[in-house]
Amino acid sequence: MDYTKSSKKELQKEYQVIRSRYEALCSEHLSLDLTRGKPEKAQLDLSNGMYAALSGCDFQMDGIDVRNYGLLDGLPSCKRLFSDILGCRPEEIIIGGNSSLNMMYDLIAKAYTNGLMNSERPWCQEEHVKFLCPVPGYDRHFNISTSFGMECIPVPLHTDGPDMDIVEELVKDPSVKGMWCTPKYSNPDGFVYSEQVRERIANMSTAAPDFALIWDNAYAVHCFEGTLVEFPDMLGICREAGHPDRIYEFASFSKVTFAGSGIACMAASTDNLAYIRSILKFQTIGFEKVAQYLHVLFLKDKENILKHMEKHAEILRPKFQAVQSALQSELGGLNIAKWTNPKGGYFVSLYAMPGTAKRIHALCSGAGVNMTGAGATYPYGRDPEDSNLRIAPSYPELQDVVKAMEVLCVSVRLAALELLLQK
Ligand code: PLP
Numbered sequence: 001m002d003y004t005k006s007s008k009k010e011l012q013k014e015y016q017v018i019r020s021r022y023e024a025l026c027s028e029h030l031s032l033d034l035t036r037g038k039p040e041k042a043q044l045d046l047s048n049g050m051y052a053a054l055s056g057c058d059f060q061m062d063g064i065d066v067r068n069y070g071l072l073d074g075l076p077s078c079k080r081l082f083s084d085i086l087g088c089r090p091e092e093i094i095i096g097g098n099s100s101l102n103m104m105y106d107l108i109a110k111a112y113t114n115g116l117m118n119s120e121r122p123w124c125q126e127e128h129v130k131f132l133c134p135v136p137g138y139d140r141h142f143n144i145s146t147s148f149g150m151e152c153i154p155v156p157l158h159t160d161g162p163d164m165d166i167v168e169e170l171v172k173d174p175s176v177k178g179m180w181c182t183p184k185y186s187n188p189d190g191f192v193y194s195e196q197v198r199e200r201i202a203n204m205s206t207a208a209p210d211f212a213l214i215w216d217n218a219y220a221v222h223c224f225e226g227t228l229v230e231f232p233d234m235l236g237i238c239r240e241a242g243h244p245d246r247i248y249e250f251a252s253f254s255k256v257t258f259a260g261s262g263i264a265c266m267a268a269s270t271d272n273l274a275y276i277r278s279i280l281k282f283q284t285i286g287f288e289k290v291a292q293y294l295h296v297l298f299l300k301d302k303e304n305i306l307k308h309m310e311k312h313a314e315i316l317r318p319k320f321q322a323v324q325s326a327l328q329s330e331l332g333g334l335n336i337a338k339w340t341n342p343k344g345g346y347f348v349s350l351y352a353m354p355g356t357a358k359r360i361h362a363l364c365s366g367a368g369v370n371m372t373g374a375g376a377t378y379p380y381g382r383d384p385e386d387s388n389l390r391i392a393p394s395y396p397e398l399q400d401v402v403k404a405m406e407v408l409c410v411s412v413r414l415a416a417l418e419l420l421l422q423k
Contacts (some may be wrong), residue, residue, distance in 0.1 A: 002335045003416055015417045020411050030368035032404040037346030038395040039259050047257040050298035066289040068407040070275040078292040082265045084302040085220050087233030093267045097287045100252040100264035103229050105144050110279055117275040132179035134162040136377030136388050138187040141180040152379030161197030171206040172334040173217050178212035185219035188377055188390035189349040190342020192229050202241040221305055223344035224313040278280040319393040319401045323348050330409030348391040356415035357386045364410035369404045
């Protein structure tokens with residue numbers, strides 16, 4: 001049944017059916033959560049062995065005692081581990097604390113207080129600072145921008161990356177100081193930037209000399225179906241394009257070992273890193289090295305990390321499959337929604353009938369299913385179409401994902417029927 005081609009009478013009849021399904025679900029008094037992309041307990045348990053290594057270890061690595069002060073920008077062995085994954089050189093890496101998001105915030109904060117290496121002045125002295133935000137995107141990126149008072153400029157994200165015709169035009173404005181990118185298994189669509197888009201990003205001419213490409217490679221090794229998409233080193237691509245200082249790449253082990261208790265890194269040109277270190281030295285004597293040490297002992301190298309990620313994939317795959325089969329069986333053919341089918345990352349993006357996302361969110365809440373707020377995937381929480389919803393199936397148990405998806409799909413249908421019947 002195509003809802004958009006059905007008569008009022010057919011829609012009325014369907015409305016009664018779906019309304020009673022919704023009421024039956026409400027009477028189950030559910031309490032389910034599809035909000036944030038968190039690993040479930042079994043995924044966290046995969047890394048318990050990391051702390052088991054603590055008993056009997058000697059805390060010595062790279063010629064130092066990791067329990068003591070020293071090494072502002074991290075253990076060389078830990079840099080090698082990240083460089084193995086990202087493809088850049090170990091000397092192009094700074095190891096930070098537990099969170100890549102915190103390192104991104106810190107970079108922007110430094111841009112405001114000190115300026116970046118090629119800035120004419122600190123960004124706090126600029127009249128206007130704008131940042132490009134491919135949408136839909138990661139709400140916490142946009143929140144960093146808005147917390148500093150930047151203007152967020154939404155740019156459509158296609159299956160192969162941001163709309164580069166638009167980006168290349170916008171960067172002619174010197175107040176456009178950077179762009180947020182999640183290039184692999186993007187949050188929330190799960191899209192992978194194509195080689196052509198990556199080349200255009202590296203090669204484009206920006207009016208701002210200190211344009212900061214925030215290359216958040218949060219899902220560098222996070223494939224749950226098929227073969228991992230491999231990216232060549234983006235630092236090298238920017239260098240070859242003549243823009244070595246443009247890129248700041250981030251990654252972390254949050255969703256490899258323990259979420260929020262992993263290790264994070266920033267990769268950038270050696271000149272950029274020398275500049276960052278010259279400010280960082282006032283901020284800390286050094287980040288937590290015992291955790292870096294344990295991660296190196298436990299994860300060893302890229303090959304071993306990929307084996308470890310296969311265990312994550314086995315836990316995640318059935319949940320993502322449950323999401324796809326619910327969407328297909330409940331919404332397929334109704335012509336009221338489309339959705340993405342990612343092979344990695346932590347999210348699925350649902351595009352409901354324009355004008356219904358907020359209503360769907362409310363209906364889900366009414367039936368005890370908590371979804372990320374409608375609009376959260378857009379700067380200022382404003383989805384101009386009121387259409388996009390982010391599905392995060394990793395944390396609940398499989399049977400709860402199945403139930404929550406039923407509630408979501410029934411809500412998508414009900415909201416569409418309400419809208420169509422109003423017309
Ligand atoms: N970047 C993206 C795109 C994310 O989706 C997330 C978490 O969901 C993060 C960063 C957070 O990473 P971290 O735990 O390293 O701060």
